[in-house]
Amino acid sequence: MSFIDYLKSTKGELKHVxxxxxxxxxxxxxxxxxxxxxxxxxxxxxxxAFTSVIKEFII
Structure with a gap:
């Protein structure tokens, strides 16, 4: 499958979206x-909240 075929296939699929x-x-x-x-x-x-709790235990 060439790159051109891939682009054509992609364009065809986009029409079905x-x-x-x-x-x-x-x-x-x-x-x-x-x-x-x-x-x-x-x-x-x-x-x-967690930072406040941790600071209370450390300080």
């Missing part, structure tokens, strides 16, 4: 951003 609408892409992007911020906040709180 069910692409999301603009609205779906925006909604999914917002969901990912919100979950990322929430996870960062959660991990920050855990880090702060």
């Amino acid at each position: 069910n692409w999301p609408t603009r609205r779906q892409a925006i909604v999914y992007t917002v969901i990912v951003i919100v979950i990322s911020i929430a996870t960062g906040f959660y991990l920050g709180v855990l880090d702060f």
